[in-house]
Amino acid sequence: MPHRLKIIxxxxxxxxxxxxxxxxxxxxxxxxxxxxxRRNFIAFDLxxxxxxxxxxxxxxxxxxxxxxxxVGG
Amino acid sequence: MLVAALAGVLAVELQEREFAAAALLVLWxxxxxxxxxxxxxxxxxxxxxxxxxxxxxAGARACHLLREHLNEEQREQFERAGSFxxxxxxxxxxxxxxxxxxxxxxxxxxxxYCVQFRSDPQCLRIPLExxxxxxxxxxxxxxxxxxxxxxxxxxxxRRGW
Numbered sequence: 001m002p003h004r005l006k007i008i009x010x011x012x013x014x015x016x017x018x019x020x021x022x023x024x025x026x027x028x029x030x031x032x033x034x035x036x037x038r039r040n041f042i043a044f045d046l047x048x049x050x051x052x053x054x055x056x057x058x059x060x061x062x063x064x065x066x067x068x069x070x071v072g073g
Numbered sequence: 074m075l076v077a078a079l080a081g082v083l084a085v086e087l088q089e090r091e092f093a094a095a096a097l098l099v100l101w102x103x104x105x106x107x108x109x110x111x112x113x114x115x116x117x118x119x120x121x122x123x124x125x126x127x128x129x130x131a132g133a134r135a136c137h138l139l140r141e142h143l144n145e146e147q148r149e150q151f152e153r154a155g156s157f158x159x160x161x162x163x164x165x166x167x168x169x170x171x172x173x174x175x176x177x178x179x180x181x182x183x184x185x186y187c188v189q190f191r192s193d194p195q196c197l198r199i200p201l202e203x204x205x206x207x208x209x210x211x212x213x214x215x216x217x218x219x220x221x222x223x224x225x226x227x228x229x230x231r232r233g234w
Contacts, residue, residue, distance in 0.1 A: 008207060010198035011127075012134025044210050046142070050162075053215045067207040068196050072224035073174050073187030 003060075005029050007036065008067040020059045033057040033066065040069040128198075135200035142206055159209045161216040169205050169212075175226060177208055186223035 005016040018029040034057065037043065045052045046063040058064065140148055147157035156170035158180065166180040177186040188208055190196040211219045 006138070008199060008203045010131060010195055012131040012200055013138055013203065042207075042211070044214055046210075051210055051214045053211075053218070065210065067203070067210075068190040068199070070188050070207070070211065070219075070222050071191050072222050073189040 002062070004063055005033060006063070006065045007032075008065070013065075018059070026059045030057045030059070033064070036066050041066050042069065131198075132200045132202065135202035135206075139202040139206045142209070157209075159212050161212045161219075162214075163216055165216075167212055169208055171201060171205065173201060173204075175224075176205070177212075177223070182227075185226045186219070187226075188219060188223045 003018050003020060005018070007014045007016070016029050016032060018025040020026055033043070037055065043054050043064060043066045045054045045058055045061045046065055047058075047061045051065075054064075140151070143151060143157060147159075150157040154170075156168050159167050159169060161167060167186075168178045168180055170176045170178070174189070175185045175187040177188065178184070179186070188211070190199055190204060190207070208219070
């Protein structure tokens, strides 16, 4: 089963895939995830229903979705 | 008198030649302007067309992602009315509609909520369907955070609902 990080952006979204068996590939996605979290993005683990708000990268999750920070409009 | 007549004829001929030369010059200039105008008409605002294409593609991609995360009932609601109902952690039902502001409504008391992405240039170009998906996920996964962040209007807003 593919492991995907979906980043909400002006392209609709950008997808990064990784194989948990590959430390290098996992690290690339982890670094991207951490960089976005440092910018106060919000991350969801959607592997199960209902989903879950997370603060740390989960290498074994099948679907992570990360969005920019929310503000009241 | 003959010389004068010849000079007069020559002057007229010169005037005619000058007139012809001037006319040719004007015609040439008009042709150049016409060619430039035609070329511009054939390639209208390429940068704008490319930008518009990117925006349309991003919107389609966002719509597809949103639909992937709706259940069958929500998908039908969205296709029919451009809105769908989300059941939050507390059990309260919220309707999320296709609008840029105050697009989340509590179905119980009619209060509307406005939650958006932060206002920087990159976020302003994020498609609306992505915002709707993010709002849905936040309501389902962390309703208290949604309510903390959102600007709430207690006056029922029935426009477009």
